[in-house]
Amino acid sequence: MSAAPPLKDAYELVVIGAGPAGLAAAALAATLGIDTVLFDEQPGPGGQIYRAISETPLRERRVLGEDYWHGSALVEPFRTSGAQYVPGASVWSVSRAREIGVSVGGAARLLQARHVILATGALERPCPIPGWTLPGVMTVGAAQILLKSSALAASGEVVLAGSGPLLWLLAAQYVRAGVAISAFLDTTPRGNLQAALPHLPAFLASAYFRKGLRLVREVKRRVRIVRNVAALAARGEGRLEAIVYRAADGVERQLAAEILLLHQGVVPNVNLANAIGCAHVWDERQLAFKPAVDEWGMSSIDGVAIAGDGAGISGAEAAEHRGRLAALDAAERLGRIDRVRRDRDAAPHRTSLRRAERGRAFLDALYRPAKAFRIPHDDVVVCRCEEVTARQVRESVELGCTGPNQMKAFLRCGMGPCQGRLCGLTVTELIAEARGVAPGEVGYYRLRPPIKPITLEELAGLPKTAAAVAAVER
Amino acid sequence: MFRRLHEADGKAVRLTVDGRPVAAREGDSVAAALLAAGIVVCRTTPVSGAARAPYCMMGACFECLVTIDGRGNRQACLVRAEPGMAVATQVGKRELGR
Numbered sequence: 162m163s164a165a166p167p168l169k170d171a172y173e174l175v176v177i178g179a180g181p182a183g184l185a186a187a188a189l190a191a192t193l194g195i196d197t198v199l200f201d202e203q204p205g206p207g208g209q210i211y212r213a214i215s216e217t218p219l220r221e222r223r224v225l226g227e228d229y230w231h232g233s234a235l236v237e238p239f240r241t242s243g244a245q246y247v248p249g250a251s252v253w254s255v256s257r258a259r260e261i262g263v264s265v266g267g268a269a270r271l272l273q274a275r276h277v278i279l280a281t282g283a284l285e286r287p288c289p290i291p292g293w294t295l296p297g298v299m300t301v302g303a304a305q306i307l308l309k310s311s312a313l314a315a316s317g318e319v320v321l322a323g324s325g326p327l328l329w330l331l332a333a334q335y336v337r338a339g340v341a342i343s344a345f346l347d348t349t350p351r352g353n354l355q356a357a358l359p360h361l362p363a364f365l366a367s368a369y370f371r372k373g374l375r376l377v378r379e380v381k382r383r384v385r386i387v388r389n390v391a392a393l394a395a396r397g398e399g400r401l402e403a404i405v406y407r408a409a410d411g412v413e414r415q416l417a418a419e420i421l422l423l424h425q426g427v428v429p430n431v432n433l434a435n436a437i438g439c440a441h442v443w444d445e446r447q448l449a450f451k452p453a454v455d456e457w458g459m460s461s462i463d464g465v466a467i468a469g470d471g472a473g474i475s476g477a478e479a480a481e482h483r484g485r486l487a488a489l490d491a492a493e494r495l496g497r498i499d500r501v502r503r504d505r506d507a508a509p510h511r512t513s514l515r516r517a518e519r520g521r522a523f524l525d526a527l528y529r530p531a532k533a534f535r536i537p538h539d540d541v542v543v544c545r546c547e548e549v550t551a552r553q554v555r556e557s558v559e560l561g562c563t564g565p566n567q568m569k570a571f572l573r574c575g576m577g578p579c580q581g582r583l584c585g586l587t588v589t590e591l592i593a594e595a596r597g598v599a600p601g602e603v604g605y606y607r608l609r610p611p612i613k614p615i616t617l618e619e620l621a622g623l624p625k626t627a628a629a630v631a632a633v634e635r
Numbered sequence: 636m637f638r639r640l641h642e643a644d645g646k647a648v649r650l651t652v653d654g655r656p657v658a659a660r661e662g663d664s665v666a667a668a669l670l671a672a673g674i675v676v677c678r679t680t681p682v683s684g685a686a687r688a689p690y691c692m693m694g695a696c697f698e699c700l701v702t703i704d705g706r707g708n709r710q711a712c713l714v715r716a717e718p719g720m721a722v723a724t725q726v727g728k729r730e731l732g733r
Binding site for chain 2: 218249251311430546548577
């Protein structure tokens with residue numbers, strides 16, 4: 162990594178995202194002599210999983226756990242690899258011809274890439290419950306980011322609710338840091354364990370088993386856990402004041418709460434891949450759309466590869482191996498190495514990837530989010546930006562809307578600044594249910610660049626050629 | 636709401652929020668600084684005027700939009716808190732010219 166050199170007009174390889182997949186891909190590519198730049202939206206490397214790895218104010222290693230600190234082992238080789246690193250960079254467009262539109266520090270630029278690796282990672286699945294827009298309601302991921310980057314922990318009456326490994330991890334991190342949790346409302350459906358059992362042998366042989374068991378024990382000792390929570394609502398005037406929930410006994414209970422941290426697992430962040438036009442498929446096991454990629458991460462668009470959780474959730478460790486495989490394939494396509502060397506060098510990464518992916522099928526089945534938390538009832542706000550409810554989406558289906566793109570024109574749902582990141586999957590599943598068809602048939606929003614809002618001033622400030630200026634001058 | 640796990644660490648960064656002094660820490664995003672200062676609401680929505688606060692902290696949800704040094708619609712979770720920064724909570728949509 163060099164100290165902020167100016168951006169060039171063209172690169173052999175542009176990597177987008179500085180999480181495990183992006184860091185590993187850029188480091189390996191640059192080491193192979195490929196002219197590489199890595200753009201990342203955050204101010205420091207690590208992505209969300211290793212957020213603030215180079216500068217976290219948390220000095221007690223045991224709070225975040227050893228898996229977090231593994232992030233340092235990715236940052237160091239990246240820094241010395243020769244890849245150019247551009248933090249605080251918002252990539253708002255990638256064309257099919259691999260022209261990249263990026264804003265850094267309020268100035269927009271266009272540049273050309275011969276090959277692109279998207280490492281855009283994961284997003285938390287939308288958690289549409291009544292009252293989820295109230296101040297005081299946040300995601301578990303948000304709480305982790307505050308913990309990692311600012312040593313901030315929720316205080317007062319803190320409730321965690323939802324399902325998934327990250328929920329247990331945050332609870333354990335809070336317990337280690339001495340943060341009091343009023344209640345842990347587990348929404349994992351009772352029947353999930355049964356469905357997960359066929360995948361148990363692989364899970365038992367994976368690292369997830371040992372780590373997971375320890376996490377759950379650590380949390381159970383200190384935190385009140387309510388299992389089989391079937392309904393959940395946040396209440397308050399202008400901010401969160403209470404949580405109402407219903408457990409297996411069918412009785413509605415109320416809890417005072419200042420902070421509610423929600424989680425229903427993570428899904429691929431597909432916005433950029435979708436806007437480029439990469440083909441996507443519905444993954445019924447993970448209940449999400451993911452880009453269709455080959456064993457190297459190549460998408461349906463020439464010269465555009467996708468590595469890490471952005472191509473389907475397999476976790477941080479798998480992401481780095483997927484990043485390296487994508488880098489080797491890029492090196493072959495860019496003429497740096499031949500196919501024989503690519504395949505030979507890939508072998509150890511493939512072995513590591515298989516090991517890292519072991520146990521994932523069990524986790525997917527065990528933590529498959531309940532329908533009630535994916536397909537909300539009528540009064541729940543689905544689109545936070547445009548404040549559209551589930552009822553409105555269902556009514557649009559009655560009026561004849563067959564998919565999210567037609568519905569957008571009726572309701573503006575998904576057309577706010579988040580561009581569907583917080584409603585896309587909910588809308589697809591709502592429409593699928595209302596029509597009685599599969600989510601894959603309904604499809605997802607067709608996204609278009611800019612995938613992040615940019616100002617007209619930034620667009621107008623793009624460097625222009627003399628010919629372009631002459632063309633519009635009178 | 637949110638508290639620091641250890642108070643002594645990190646250099647203080649002083650900024651203002653709606654004219655009121657707020658002490659953040661070096662490395663905080665503007666959104667983290669707001670939460671640490673106990674500022675519950677960062678904006679109201681253009682559609683219904685409902686109060687909103689940071690939700691995802693990773694640049695995805697656009698709930699933490701604020702005005703920073705006169706520029707509206709900045710994602711507070713993606714901007715580092717800098718000394719002397721003037722942050723304003725945002726009412727409704729971004730005003731023209733900001």
